[in-house]
Amino acid sequence: MLSDNEKILVTRSSMPDFDEYVEEIRPLWESAWLTNMGVLHEKLHDELIDYLQVPGLTMFSNGHMALEMALDAMKLSGEVITTPFSFSSTTHAITRNGLTPVFCDINPDNYTIDADKIEELITEKTTAIVPVHVYGNICDVEKIDKIAKKHGLKVIYDAAHAFGVKYKGRGIGNYGDASMFSFHATKVFNTIEGGAVSYNDKDFEKVLRYLKNFGITDKENVDYIGGNAKMNEFQAAMGICNLRHIEREIGKRRKVVERYIERLDGVCGLIIQKPQEGVESNYAYFPLVVDNYKISRNGLYDLLAENNIFARKYFYPLITDYNCYRESFKDVKLPVAKRISDNVLTLPCYADLSLDTVDRICDIILGVK
Numbered sequence: 001m002l003s004d005n006e007k008i009l010v011t012r013s014s015m016p017d018f019d020e021y022v023e024e025i026r027p028l029w030e031s032a033w034l035t036n037m038g039v040l041h042e043k044l045h046d047e048l049i050d051y052l053q054v055p056g057l058t059m060f061s062n063g064h065m066a067l068e069m070a071l072d073a074m075k076l077s078g079e080v081i082t083t084p085f086s087f088s089s090t091t092h093a094i095t096r097n098g099l100t101p102v103f104c105d106i107n108p109d110n111y112t113i114d115a116d117k118i119e120e121l122i123t124e125k126t127t128a129i130v131p132v133h134v135y136g137n138i139c140d141v142e143k144i145d146k147i148a149k150k151h152g153l154k155v156i157y158d159a160a161h162a163f164g165v166k167y168k169g170r171g172i173g174n175y176g177d178a179s180m181f182s183f184h185a186t187k188v189f190n191t192i193e194g195g196a197v198s199y200n201d202k203d204f205e206k207v208l209r210y211l212k213n214f215g216i217t218d219k220e221n222v223d224y225i226g227g228n229a230k231m232n233e234f235q236a237a238m239g240i241c242n243l244r245h246i247e248r249e250i251g252k253r254r255k256v257v258e259r260y261i262e263r264l265d266g267v268c269g270l271i272i273q274k275p276q277e278g279v280e281s282n283y284a285y286f287p288l289v290v291d292n293y294k295i296s297r298n299g300l301y302d303l304l305a306e307n308n309i310f311a312r313k314y315f316y317p318l319i320t321d322y323n324c325y326r327e328s329f330k331d332v333k334l335p336v337a338k339r340i341s342d343n344v345l346t347l348p349c350y351a352d353l354s355l356d357t358v359d360r361i362c363d364i365i366l367g368v369k
């Protein structure tokens with residue numbers, strides 16, 4: 001059996017040098033202050049505000065809790081429009097807040113929510129839209145903004161994949177009422193586990209700060225029914241180190257993606273993503289849609305695995321097909337999402353992936369008879 005080091009997996013965590021991390025955590029042995037918004041937490045917070053170019057940011061233990069608490073803080077009710085072409089977290093965060101997800105189809109160009117189909121789903125119960133910048137592709141933020149304003153809806157972006165992405169020169173976290181970023185080990189920027197919510201509204205900041213710390217407002221008052229979703233000092237230290245090298249890491253990802261595009265663009269039966277106009281990408285994922293190619297998506301997945309290349313079917317199945325949701329959403333028709341989900345494969349994509357390995361992966365794909 002192959003060790004994990006011999007396998008090419010869909011991603012591989014970016015890590016600083018061991019000594020760099022050790023230097024960052026060394027003071028913790030003096031202070032013995034390990035969590036609850038310590039010095040490193042505050043330092044990373046300020047650095048992220050600068051890097052993401054957002055007016056406000058609250059950090060969390062992970063991206064999922066960040067999204068769950070952002071929805072909670074918005075005091076929503078009724079129905080929330082979202083897409084099923086995402087990681088489980090997006091819909092779970094809605095449902096776990098006692099809200100009803102209403103699924104909108106995705107557009108076939110970049111797999112984000114089809115903004116032209118949102119309005120037909122709005123009812124008197126709709127209070128928010130949770131679109132996903134899937135793979136780091138940017139939703140039609142302008143159209144979504146207009147719809148939200150017209151109908152008085154909140155917009156909370158699931159920007160788990162979109163760390164560092166800019167649209168028209170602005171950090172992507174500036175769009176909508178709030179955006180959630182994931183800093184999970186598998187993401188472009190990681191704090192081991194971690195996440196954050198960005199927003200414009202300063203009052204929102206207070207609520208999020210309290211919600212992630214049991215709703216405690218001061219030593220003798222608990223004003224909110226909060227939970228525990230604080231980022232600890234070891235996570236923050238990892239973030240501080242990784243943020244130092246983020247431009248280099250994104251640059252290396254860019255080379256990987258460019259090589260895939262060079263090799264796979266224009267091949268009949270294979271659909272790849274083209275750069276979006278006005279978007280500065282973070283090259284988070286490389287999705288490939290197998291569309292009447294010489295081999296099916298599942299066949300290609302197996303063939304790559306036989307060659308120790310472990311691509312992933314992000315995002316298959318659709319969330320609406322999960323056992324926990326299927327019965328409730330059996331009548332929902334989402335033809336584009338279904339087609340993409342049934343045919344997509346995300347190829348290995350990470351900063352330390354060598355271009356030789358990208359070539360080997362492409363050779364296997366293109367060599368199919």
Ligand code: T4K
Nearest residue numbers: 009010011012013062063064087089160182183184185186
């Ligand atoms: N919204 C969206 C759209 C998301 O994609 C996610 C998370 C969230 C919300 C929630 O954010 P977080 O609460 O996670 O911050 C992985 C990640 O666990 C998950 O964070 C991510 N999305 C999702 C797309 O991918 P799995 O179940 O595929 O992970 P796993 O363990 O199979 O790992 C995938 C590959 O990553 C491995 O083959 C190797 C590599 N890896 C993994 C780990 C755990 C590393 O290189 N280092 C590691 O430490 O979900």
